[in-house]
Amino acid sequence: MTKRSNLAQVIQHHWRESVPDDRLAHLIKDASRGLGRALQMRLAEHGVSFGHWTFLRILWNGDGMAQRALSDMAGVMEPTTFSAVKAMEKLGYVERRQKPGDRKQVFIHLTPLGHSLKDKLVPLAEEVNAIAIEGLEEREIVAMRRALLAMIDNLARDEAQAAGDNRRIPSTREVAGRLSSAQPSRK
Amino acid sequence: MTKRSNLAQVIQHHWRESVPDDRLAHLIKDASRGLGRALQMRLAEHGVSFGHWTFLRILWNGDGMAQRALSDMAGVMEPTTFSAVKAMEKLGYVERRQKPGDRKQVFIHLTPLGHSLKDKLVPLAEEVNAIAIEGLEEREIVAMRRALLAMIDNLARDEAQAAGDNRRIPSTREVAGRLSSAQPSRK
DNA sequence: CAAATATCCTTAGCCTTCTAAGTAAGTCGG
DNA sequence: CCGACTTACTTAGAAGGCTAAGGATATTTG
Numbered sequence: 001m002t003k004r005s006n007l008a009q010v011i012q013h014h015w016r017e018s019v020p021d022d023r024l025a026h027l028i029k030d031a032s033r034g035l036g037r038a039l040q041m042r043l044a045e046h047g048v049s050f051g052h053w054t055f056l057r058i059l060w061n062g063d064g065m066a067q068r069a070l071s072d073m074a075g076v077m078e079p080t081t082f083s084a085v086k087a088m089e090k091l092g093y094v095e096r097r098q099k100p101g102d103r104k105q106v107f108i109h110l111t112p113l114g115h116s117l118k119d120k121l122v123p124l125a126e127e128v129n130a131i132a133i134e135g136l137e138e139r140e141i142v143a144m145r146r147a148l149l150a151m152i153d154n155l156a157r158d159e160a161q162a163a164g165d166n167r168r169i170p171s172t173r174e175v176a177g178r179l180s181s182a183q184p185s186r187k
Numbered sequence: 188m189t190k191r192s193n194l195a196q197v198i199q200h201h202w203r204e205s206v207p208d209d210r211l212a213h214l215i216k217d218a219s220r221g222l223g224r225a226l227q228m229r230l231a232e233h234g235v236s237f238g239h240w241t242f243l244r245i246l247w248n249g250d251g252m253a254q255r256a257l258s259d260m261a262g263v264m265e266p267t268t269f270s271a272v273k274a275m276e277k278l279g280y281v282e283r284r285q286k287p288g289d290r291k292q293v294f295i296h297l298t299p300l301g302h303s304l305k306d307k308l309v310p311l312a313e314e315v316n317a318i319a320i321e322g323l324e325e326r327e328i329v330a331m332r333r334a335l336l337a338m339i340d341n342l343a344r345d346e347a348q349a350a351g352d353n354r355r356i357p358s359t360r361e362v363a364g365r366l367s368s369a370q371p372s373r374k
Numbered sequence: 375c376a377a378a379t380a381t382c383c384t385t386a387g388c389c390t391t392c393t394a395a396g397t398a399a400g401t402c403g404g
Numbered sequence: 405c406c407g408a409c410t411t412a413c414t415t416a417g418a419a420g421g422c423t424a425a426g427g428a429t430a431t432t433t434g
Contacts, residue, residue, distance in 0.1 A: 024316060024328065025222045027335045030262060032219040033421090034342035035212045041349055051390055068412060075217060080391055082414065104399045104412055129212060131345045132338045141211065144334045147327050148214045151319045155221035158318045162228055220391095238420055255382060267421055269384065291382055291429045379432070389422075396415070402408085 028148075035132060042124040048117065052093070055084050057125075059094065059110050060118045066105040067096075093117070215335075222319060229311040235304065239280070242271050244312075246281065246297050247305045253292040254283075280304070 040050040048056075058073045065073075071081040085108055088094045093114035096106045133141055227237040235243075245260045252260075258268040272295055275281045280301035283293045320328055 024320070024332060025219075025226070025312070027332060027339070028215060028222060029219045031335045031338050031342075032212075032216045033262075034339050034346070035215060037422095038342050038345055039212070041346075049389075054390095066412080075220075076390090077392060078413070079393085079415080084390085102400085106413070125212070132341050133211070134341050136334055136337055140330060140334050143327060144331050145211060145214060147323055147331045148218045150323055151218050152214070152221050154319050154321050155218075155225050158225055159221070159228075236419075241420095253382080263420090264422060265383070266385085266423085271420085289430090293383070375434105377432100377434080379430100381428100381430070383426105383428085385426075386424085387422100388424105390420090392417100392419075394416085394418105396413105398411100398413080400409105400411075402406105402410095404406090404408105 031132075035128060038128045038131065039125060042128065043121065046117075046120055046124075048121060051084050052088055052091075053121065053125075055081070055088065056093065056114065056117060056121065059108065059114065060122075063094075063110045063114075064107055066107055068105070070108055088114070218319075222315060225315045225318065226312060229315065230308065233304075233307055233311075235308060238271055239275055239278075240308065240312075242268070242275065243280065243301065243304060243308065246295065246301065247309075250281075250297045250301075251294055253294055255292070257295055275301070 036050060039053065043050055043053055054074050054076070055070060058070060067081055067085060068078065070085070071078050074081060085094060085096065089096055092111055095109045095111055097109055098106060223237060226240065230237055230240055241261050241263070242257060245257060254268055254272060255265060257272070258265050261268060272281060272283065276283055279298055282296045282298055284296055285293060
């Protein structure tokens with residue numbers, strides 16, 4: 001039972017609208033947190049943490065990749081993947097295997113239990129998505145997706161530049177043409 | 188110097204595009220993290236943490252509100268505000284004061300140092316925003332903002348309902364009409 | 375007025391993520 | 405073959421956020 005009224009949140013959003021700089025960033029952050037909370041609430045009812053969802057959904061799409069590749073696909077740093085995978089291993093969702101002749105890489109495989117979660121959990125994400133975009137037209141969503149991708153590209157370019165990495169960063173569209181499988185092997 | 192190529196991130200985004208459910212949520216999350224990182228990098232050069240920015244920008248717009256009101260405006264829970272304010276107090280950015288006759292509320296005031304950060308820090312946020320929206324048309328940004336607000340409203344409503352809070356949640360627009368000052372006093 | 379209730383701040387502890395730094399294992403130029 | 409990278413995983417620790425729960429103080433209500 002929530003003690004605080006959601007009115008507070010709405011007030012806050014209005015207030016942000018009146019602040020000239022970086023409103024958009026906060027709107028995006030709020031939307032992200034809202035989506036996160038909505039999914040988290042639902043996952044919790046099935047005993048799955050939000051952090052694990054990120055990795056499970058990748059693995060359902062094709063498991064057996066190295067831990068590092070999993071990090072790349074999830075868009076997080078290795079320590080994040082490491083601790084999540086360790087925890088999921090303890091929960092019996094995944095197994096960490098090595099290939100003979102390679103003592104360096106660790107390959108992540110789903111267990112039957114890990115696999116079985118898919119049918120229960122995916123509908124939850126779909127439900128959250130449906131709730132979030134209720135009342136929006138398909139056209140608006142497509143436009144938003146395009147705008148978000150452009151922003152992500154812009155920021156990635158900025159980040160690379162700031163890091164002194166002067167290689168040219170290809171746009172998402174360019175890379176898309178070079179990819180085919182669901183499990184890019186990163187070189 | 189970044190060791191990992193940003194190419195990995197781009198691959199990841201492409202891969203997401205091919206996953207049918209909850210792509211939008213991940214796009215929003217990525218954009219949010221990208222914006223966060225970009226600002227964080229810049230704030231760090233001035234010795235300010237990202238977490239403190241959230242509160243400073245509210246206080247610059249008018250300080251002296253109770254800690255709880257600050258939480259509401261920042262859109263975070265009280266413990267988050269509590270620890271941030273404590274840390275900022277130690278850094279000399281803010282002071283926590285009580286009013287005689289009220290031993291309950293704690294009012295947060297900026298120190299001269301806290302005030303002085305505004306001129307240095309606000310341009311950083313503006314720069315990040317400018318980078319992020321580069322190449323986007325005003326029309327697209329307005330549309331995205333509207334869509335994001337609608338999503339946030341949808342999710343807040345869902346959240347309230349899930350919490351068994353059956354009060355009707357007013358839309359942002361409705362509330363906007365009831366507000367006038369930059370420091371809503373919450374009743 | 376006194377008791378029940380609500381509100382505000384605080385504490386404690388967990389989750390997710392990050393950076394920095396360490397270790398082990400492959401790879402490559404000489 | 406060997407030393408110098410480079411790569412992959414691991415460890416340690418911190419930031420930012422949350423929930424749950426506690427204490428203190430106001431407010432409301434019987």
